[in-house]
Amino acid sequence: xxxxFVPLKNPTHLAPVTTADxxxxxxxxxxxxxxxxxxxxxxxxxxxxKFEISxxxxxxxxxxxxxxxxxxxxxxxxxxxxDCSIExxxxxxxxxxxxxxxxxxxxxxxxxxDEIVSMREMLEEHGKQQDLKDGISYYQEExxxxxxxxxxxxxxxxxxxxxxxxxxxxLVRMYRIQFGMKSSRATRxxxxxxxxxxxxxxxxxxxxxxxxxxxxxxxxxxxxxKIAEQI
Amino acid sequence: xxxxFVPLKNPTHLAPVTTADxxxxxxxxxxxxxxxxxxxxxxxxxxxxKFEISxxxxxxxxxxxxxxxxxxxxxxxxxxxxDCSIExxxxxxxxxxxxxxxxxxxxxxxxxxDEIVSMREMLEEHGKQQDLKDGISYYQEExxxxxxxxxxxxxxxxxxxxxxxxxxxxLVRMYRIQFGMKSSRATRxxxxxxxxxxxxxxxxxxxxxxxxxxxxxxxxxxxxxKIAEQI
DNA sequence: GCAACAAATATTGTCGACAATTACACAAAG
DNA sequence: CTTTGTGTAATTGTCGACAATATTTGTTGC
Numbered sequence: 001x002x003x004x005f006v007p008l009k010n011p012t013h014l015a016p017v018t019t020a021d022x023x024x025x026x027x028x029x030x031x032x033x034x035x036x037x038x039x040x041x042x043x044x045x046x047x048x049x050k051f052e053i054s055x056x057x058x059x060x061x062x063x064x065x066x067x068x069x070x071x072x073x074x075x076x077x078x079x080x081x082x083d084c085s086i087e088x089x090x091x092x093x094x095x096x097x098x099x100x101x102x103x104x105x106x107x108x109x110x111x112x113x114d115e116i117v118s119m120r121e122m123l124e125e126h127g128k129q130q131d132l133k134d135g136i137s138y139y140q141e142e143x144x145x146x147x148x149x150x151x152x153x154x155x156x157x158x159x160x161x162x163x164x165x166x167x168x169x170x171l172v173r174m175y176r177i178q179f180g181m182k183s184s185r186a187t188r189x190x191x192x193x194x195x196x197x198x199x200x201x202x203x204x205x206x207x208x209x210x211x212x213x214x215x216x217x218x219x220x221x222x223x224x225x226k227i228a229e230q231i
Numbered sequence: 232x233x234x235x236f237v238p239l240k241n242p243t244h245l246a247p248v249t250t251a252d253x254x255x256x257x258x259x260x261x262x263x264x265x266x267x268x269x270x271x272x273x274x275x276x277x278x279x280x281k282f283e284i285s286x287x288x289x290x291x292x293x294x295x296x297x298x299x300x301x302x303x304x305x306x307x308x309x310x311x312x313x314d315c316s317i318e319x320x321x322x323x324x325x326x327x328x329x330x331x332x333x334x335x336x337x338x339x340x341x342x343x344x345d346e347i348v349s350m351r352e353m354l355e356e357h358g359k360q361q362d363l364k365d366g367i368s369y370y371q372e373e374x375x376x377x378x379x380x381x382x383x384x385x386x387x388x389x390x391x392x393x394x395x396x397x398x399x400x401x402l403v404r405m406y407r408i409q410f411g412m413k414s415s416r417a418t419r420x421x422x423x424x425x426x427x428x429x430x431x432x433x434x435x436x437x438x439x440x441x442x443x444x445x446x447x448x449x450x451x452x453x454x455x456x457k458i459a460e461q462i
Numbered sequence: 463g464c465a466a467c468a469a470a471t472a473t474t475g476t477c478g479a480c481a482a483t484t485a486c487a488c489a490a491a492g
Numbered sequence: 493c494t495t496t497g498t499g500t501a502a503t504t505g506t507c508g509a510c511a512a513t514a515t516t517t518g519t520t521g522c
Contacts, residue, residue, distance in 0.1 A: 018505065019505080020506085043473080054508070056505085060506090067294075076249070076473085076512080077474080102328065102329030159322045159323055160325075160326055163394060249476090284476080286504090288475080288477080291475085306504085308484070
């Protein structure tokens with residue numbers, strides 16, 4: 001299996017230099033996209049052979065996946081991909097609400113004017129795409145993630161950035177893909193994004209946090225509602 | 232170097248089964264306590280020899296330290312212990328404020344009555360010790376951590392538990408030890424703890440989160456003040 | 463047919479050696 | 493004296509093999 005192509009999008013992302021890095025990226029993508037099924041057992045010998053690397057190198061890659069909580073290891077038993085459950089999804093969103101809310105508050109305090117301008121431009125761009133496609137759209141989904149990434153980075157808080165971009169957002173993307181979560185409240189979400197940016201531009205940290213928390217909570221409740229309907 | 236003695240206190244803690252587990256615990260303790268200095272470079276051959284294990288096993292242990300952000304690795308360069316900076320400490324407390332605030336809100340919603348009783352008992356115990364020693368005390372410091380651990384666990388949210396107990400609190404303890412942070416507001420903190428438990432017992436999640444955030448923010452501001460004085 | 467135990471198989475953990483990369487020491491040039 | 497370049501030494505990354513543990517298979521007894 002080739003190790004070249006890089007299928008990743010993450011602001012924390014560094015260029016992969018070592019073999020284990022590249023395998024890690026491949027596996028990350030395959031898990032997030034569901035090509036390696038959630039909850040499935042990982043066979044070290046099997047994967048090592050598939051990637052044509054030694055088990056040591058593969059284990060190094062697995063360690064990094066474990067670091068972002070995409071797999072879980074038990075001593076002398078092995079690794080499993082985390083499984084996607086509704087409870088897990090809700091817990092994830094609650095955690096996001098806390099962290100991104102604070103990140104948003106910090107962003108209002110710490111973002112440079114340039115960063116704010118750049119966010120406004122991005123939002124405009126998203127608005128145009130929304131005009132064209134309205135409803136569901138790949139760009140909306142990716143656009144949403146981009147928006148959140150920029151705010152997180154804008155907090156200038158390395159702890160928040162590491163936890164959110166380095167760990168939680170891989171899971172967020174995984175759930176989005178595997179549960180087929182298209183937002184269904186795109187125009188609404190776009191408005192909320194605008195409000196949030198305005199609060200940041202006004203340097204109103206308290207409001208910015210409040211709005212971000214409401215934004216994520218709304219998204220969570222939307223999911224809860226859908227789940228309830230399916231029963 | 233012997234690998235037997237277990238010097239750890241963490242609710243997420245599982246019995247170490249593998250050699251790498253034991254070495255990880257030893258290193259964790261040595262880093263948190265400052266025996267291995269913050270910011271210092273880690274030599275794999277040197278440490279492996281000291282523990283009388285192979286480099287592979289040591290690297291396995293290092294991977295776990297990296298997982299809780301106690302060391303940082305650069306490809307082809309090596310590992311360093313994270314260094315303790317004032318900015319890092321403040322960022323840590325801001326992150327704690329967000330996460331523990333939410334954990335406290337969830338605890339108010341999800342704790343069982345038994346858990347609440349158990350918290351009350353613990354607080355009483357701490358109160359007695361405070362009567363005796365008043366001022367600075369080992370028990371106060373450990374008691375404070377115990378209090379926070381219990382609330383985090385009470386959230387019943389695995390994400391919050393993992394991030395806080397598995398990652399952030401190692402850093403918290405490291406900073407406490409290395410910066411010699413004795414609270415200096417012990418009686419005040421005790422009162423705040425009481426208030427928080429009351430809010431949880433009343434199932435008032437909103438108030439519980441508010442109080443916990445104020446509690447941690449006060450602690451952070453206390454640190455900022457001390458730092459300012461030293462200049 | 464089912465349960466409990468035993469042997470065989472497969473998987474994970476650990477080891478030591480080699481390859482690739484980086485850091486260091488020293489010499490030569492400006 | 494500083495700086496640049498080169499060669500050596502040290503460190504990290506990767507590999508394949510062996511040991512320890514878990515899982516599966518097969519067998520025996522009821």
